[in-house]
Amino acid sequence: MDNIAGQKSTLTWVVHISVAVLVALWLFPTVGLFVSSFRTTDQIVTGGWWKALFPAEQNLTIRANGPDDQKQVNDLYVIEGQLFDDGSEAEISSWGISSRDINAFQPSETAELRRGGTITVDTIGNYRIENTVAFEGARGPRVFVTALTPPEFTLANYKHVLFSGTASDSMGAAFMATLTVTIPATIIPILVAAFAAYALAWMDFPGRALLIAFVVGLLVVPLQLALIPLLKLHLNIGIGKSYLGVWLAHTGFGLPLAIYLLRNYMVGLPRDIIENARVDGATEFQIFTKIILPLSFPALASFAIFQFLWTWNDLLVAKVFLIDATGQTTVMTNRIVEMLGTRGGDWEILATAAFVSISVPLVVFFSMQRYLVRGLLAGSVK
Structure with missing residues (x-):
């Protein structure tokens, strides 16, 4: 039912x-x-x-103005200012002058400074420091504030991520280096795999079954197992630590899966189309370029998406096979690690750099995903 x-x-x-x-x-x-x-x-x-859209209570540590900003008003030396220099509309609920008791005072109350004088802080962050003698020293006192701050959004994170560092050590340079690695490392294995897949699917020659079994066996070879031998080979032939070396490395690691997927797709294409083309005198190359490639576009697009994502997000292969003219690996994944440092702080920088990194794969995926569901075979055989 x-x-x-x-x-x-x-x-x-x-x-x-x-x-x-x-x-x-x-x-x-x-x-x-x-x-x-x-x-x-x-x-x-x-x-x-x-x-993010709601006010939040924060504990802030703010340095007040120093002796250089003092003014003499009658018999008093006065320093005035605003704790929130960015114009924030924060509302202070409590404050203090010691890290041991950051909630010692309420807004508009007065506290005695250890170096002499008093300080008064109101609800919106205006403060007044007074003393009967001139203030000395290089810096003003620290003020610990507990305040309800309004939502705030800034583009400073993107400015720091995209434009910090030198021209050769910025995220922009890493972005271009990543494109330089990713685009050829996506196109080359697709071209090679398409020819190989057609030969394994529709051409009869001795040892074809063994080659198919060999390709399937390569699918289970761990990437880490081949890194050092492949790097030694690249160094011996003079392409180690270069873009050509990293392109060929990504090609070698991506070819087994590409050949396996494309071969399985091409085997399922209608045999009548290919046999009729051969009867009409078409060569194998003409059949491949005029019939097989257009009909196999969904499979080619799907592998292109995955290969692009794998290469774009790669760190290990780039670390091993690529060093630029400055002696550094400047792909975006490595640049993000360098920006974070060894302590793993600055979460806002991590979020911004990660979103910049995933923006291109998102564009590639959403621009090509329609080819995954397009029925190119509809109506090809009557």
């Missing part, structure tokens, strides 16, 4: 719910990464990205 017209079976609902859950699991982290890329360090520490 589950298949009555107008009703959906239980299995259909399970599939829909599963798809919705998978989409949510992918979408939520991406949205969180995007929102966090526009937030400040203090906001990220205070709360999750889902709280």
